[in-house]
Amino acid sequence: MAKTHAIRARRLTKRFGAVVALDGVDLDVAPGQIHGLVGPNGAGKTTLLGLLLGLAVADGGSLEILGTPVERALATPDGTAGFVDGPAFYPSLTARQNLAALADLDGRRVRAAQLDHVLDQVGLTDVADDRTRGFSLGMRQRLGLAAALLSEPRLLVLDEPANGLDPAGAKHVHGVLTRLAAAGTSVLLSSHRMDDVEALCSEVTILATGRVVFSGPLRKLATEHRELDYRLVTSDPDAARRLAADAAGVRVTTTVITRYDTEVLTVTARTPALDDLVVRLVHAGVAVRELAPVVSPLEAAFLALTGQREVAR
Numbered sequence: 533m534a535k536t537h538a539i540r541a542r543r544l545t546k547r548f549g550a551v552v553a554l555d556g557v558d559l560d561v562a563p564g565q566i567h568g569l570v571g572p573n574g575a576g577k578t579t580l581l582g583l584l585l586g587l588a589v590a591d592g593g594s595l596e597i598l599g600t601p602v603e604r605a606l607a608t609p610d611g612t613a614g615f616v617d618g619p620a621f622y623p624s625l626t627a628r629q630n631l632a633a634l635a636d637l638d639g640r641r642v643r644a645a646q647l648d649h650v651l652d653q654v655g656l657t658d659v660a661d662d663r664t665r666g667f668s669l670g671m672r673q674r675l676g677l678a679a680a681l682l683s684e685p686r687l688l689v690l691d692e693p694a695n696g697l698d699p700a701g702a703k704h705v706h707g708v709l710t711r712l713a714a715a716g717t718s719v720l721l722s723s724h725r726m727d728d729v730e731a732l733c734s735e736v737t738i739l740a741t742g743r744v745v746f747s748g749p750l751r752k753l754a755t756e757h758r759e760l761d762y763r764l765v766t767s768d769p770d771a772a773r774r775l776a777a778d779a780a781g782v783r784v785t786t787t788v789i790t791r792y793d794t795e796v797l798t799v800t801a802r803t804p805a806l807d808d809l810v811v812r813l814v815h816a817g818v819a820v821r822e823l824a825p826v827v828s829p830l831e832a833a834f835l836a837l838t839g840q841r842e843v844a845r
């Protein structure tokens with residue numbers, strides 16, 4: 533028998549006056565899946581996360597969380613935890629006291645060992661007894677995650693969890709989420725950072741002006757939007773430019789000399805034409821020193837599907 537979806541939304545709509553923030557959104561998140569939610573500013577991500585966390589009620593459509601239909605009650609559905617718009621804390625309380633107070637508000641009694649455990653999971657043990665007034669954005673994000681973990685959720689809903697985190701902090705949070713998912717917790721995370729989504733998520737939903745423009749496995753994006761721009765650095769840029777210009781299915785878009793005096797060609801091609809070009813370069817004795825997409829398949833799909841323009845870099 534198929535396992536119950538952590539999230540199953542059908543034709544969800546939400547309006548704010550004349551603004552249609554969500555316009556018939558379908559979303560499926562399987563148990564143990566880390567699902568990314570991306571979209572330009574104003575696409576409806578926060579609104580959707582708010583519905584999932586019980587902070588608002590949809591105007592239309594249906595929503596099931598962990599197998600239970602969500603009707604009208606403004607309450608976090610059982611087994612769900614997370615935050616939108618950044619977690620909020622009492623500034624005069626310590627990290628540990630804040631966690632205890634939040635659990636108390638939820639009517640849950642937690643043991644000191646549980647607090648130690650979640651603080652350790654997010655790497656805040658050393659500042660557990662510091663007031664949160666002095667916490668950086670990254671520390672607050674991690675404490676928000678610790679608060680969510682305290683309820684041992686089966687669904688975690690997170691808005692920009694890596695916001696403000698330094699690379700080590702982001703790696704830490706990635707590790708926590710990956711371990712949770714491996715143990716069966718589903719995670720829906722909204723992010724503007726495509727690299728985070730690519731590193732963490734197996735599936736992604738792309739929203740644009742309240743509508744789903746793509747939802748599915750990341751690997752599907754790689755095949756559906758295959759023509760990409762690639763940076764090409766070789767041992768002989770002149771020969772490479774000639775060979776690329778002659779190759780079927782390949783366009784040479786730009787040539788740039790970097791600060792290190794390296795000449796970089798940008799070639800646009802689908803994978804088979806690119807493979808063919810690499811073989812031709814090697815046969816001609818031209819070494820390929822670097823070949824990588826200018827933007828990742830996810831970013832390329834995001835830009836194409838949301839009608840945004842690529843920014844030159």
Ligand SMILES: Nc1ncnc2c1ncn2[C@@H]1O[C@H](COP(=O)(O)OP(=O)(O)OP(=O)(O)O)[C@@H](O)[C@H]1O
Nearest residue numbers: 548551552553571572573574575576577578579580
């Ligand atoms: N409380 C509200 N009252 C009026 N309009 C709202 C409200 N909340 C959201 N909106 C509007 O709904 C649309 C979707 O907003 P939402 O905040 O969900 O987008 P978002 O994808 O989270 O954007 P961002 O990436 O900027 O956070 C926007 O047009 C926004 O102006």
